[in-house]
Amino acid sequence: MMLIEETNVPDAALPVEAFRAHLRLGSGFAQDSLQDAVLRGFLRAAMAAVEARTGKALLRRRFALSLTFWREAGAQVLPVAPVQVIERLALVARDGTETVVEPERYWLQRDAQAPRLRSSTPTLPRIPSAGAALISFDAGFASAWDGLPDDLAQAVMLLAAHYYEYRDDTALGEGCMPFGVSSLIERHRKMRLGFGGAA
Numbered sequence: 001m002m003l004i005e006e007t008n009v010p011d012a013a014l015p016v017e018a019f020r021a022h023l024r025l026g027s028g029f030a031q032d033s034l035q036d037a038v039l040r041g042f043l044r045a046a047m048a049a050v051e052a053r054t055g056k057a058l059l060r061r062r063f064a065l066s067l068t069f070w071r072e073a074g075a076q077v078l079p080v081a082p083v084q085v086i087e088r089l090a091l092v093a094r095d096g097t098e099t100v101v102e103p104e105r106y107w108l109q110r111d112a113q114a115p116r117l118r119s120s121t122p123t124l125p126r127i128p129s130a131g132a133a134l135i136s137f138d139a140g141f142a143s144a145w146d147g148l149p150d151d152l153a154q155a156v157m158l159l160a161a162h163y164y165e166y167r168d169d170t171a172l173g174e175g176c177m178p179f180g181v182s183s184l185i186e187r188h189r190k191m192r193l194g195f196g197g198a199a
Contacts, residue, residue, distance in 0.1 A: 001065065001066070001067055001068075001079070002065070002066045003063060003064070003065050003066075003079055003080070004063065004064045004065075004066075005061060005062075005063055006061070006062040006063060006064050006136070007061040007062040008061065009044070009047070009059045009061060011040055013059055013143070013144060013145060014040050014043050014044070014145070015043070015145045015153075015157075016036055016039050016040060016043070018145075018157070019039050019042075019043055019157060019160060019161075020035075020039060022157050022161060023039075023161055023164060038164075039160075039164075042160040042161075042163045042164050042167075043156065043160045045160070045163055046155075046156045046157075046159035046160035046162075046163060047059070047156055049159060049177065050152060050155050050156055050159065050181070050185055053177070053185055053189060054152075054185050054188040054189050054190070055079070055080065055081060055113075055189070055190050056080070056081055056082065056141070056152070056188055057080050057081070057082075057139040057140040057141070058140060058141055058148055058152060058156070059140050059141070059142065059143065059144075059145070059148070060084060060138055060139065060140030060141070060142060060143045061138070061139070061140055062087070062136060062137070062138055063080060063136070063137055063138075063139055064134060064135070064136050065078065065079065065134070065135040065136075065137070066092075066132050066133070066134050066135075067127070067132060067133045067135070068127065068131075068132050068133075069127060070124050070127065070133070073122070073123045073124065074118060074119045074121075074122055074123055074124060075109070075116045075117065075118045075119065075124070076116060076117045076124065076133075076135070077114045077115070077116050078114075078115045078116065078117060078135070078137060078139075080139045081111065081112060081113060081114065081115050081139065082110070082112060082115065082139060082140070082141060083108060083110065083115040083137050083138070083139045084137075084138045084139060084140065085108065085137065085138050086103075086106070086107075086108050086117060086135065086136070086137045087136040087137060087138060088100065088134075088135070088136040089101040089103075089105075089106055089117070089125075089133065089134070089135050089136075090133070090134045091125055091126075091127060091128055091131065091132075091133055091134075092128070092131050092132045092133070092134055093128045093131045094128065094129070094130040094131050098134070101125050104120060105119065105120050105121065105125065106118060106119055106120060106124070107120060108137075113190050114190075117135060149188075151184045151185070151187070151188075152184070152185065152188060154184055155181045155184035155185050158178060158180055158181050158184070159177065159178065159181045162178050162181070
């Protein structure tokens, strides 16, 4: 399995002004925008960290998933949520030839944790030997920052501020995430159920 992010979050979608206010940086000066590139970098880093911990795409963009086999005969779990639309399903032969599958043969089962590509018939189309299935889909809560759930938007702000304040500190432990951020994203994390219950 290989997941590729085909489109990026545009700079204009990042809440740079709100982040500047959150940091209480000075305003009304000719050089207000001097740190914008740095602020965007911390916002992107915080978004990536929150997305990695939750398995959720925050701002909407296009992904491509390449698979060599289906995990279930009639369905395939998509690794990112929430999925808004499946744009395309194609079967790729060993020589690279693509055959587009008609949209009537599959549908999107929406789910906050594990959205699925489902077949309209008992089984998904057969993947060619030594070939792959390529699924293109759009995932993300919203196209604009103000469409995000409040707790996730606040988590990104807090984590980006943490990165900004400790940008010169190399002593922090790997995977360090402030407690306030962890609390905000907790309800969005994937729940794993096993013999011992949630894990």
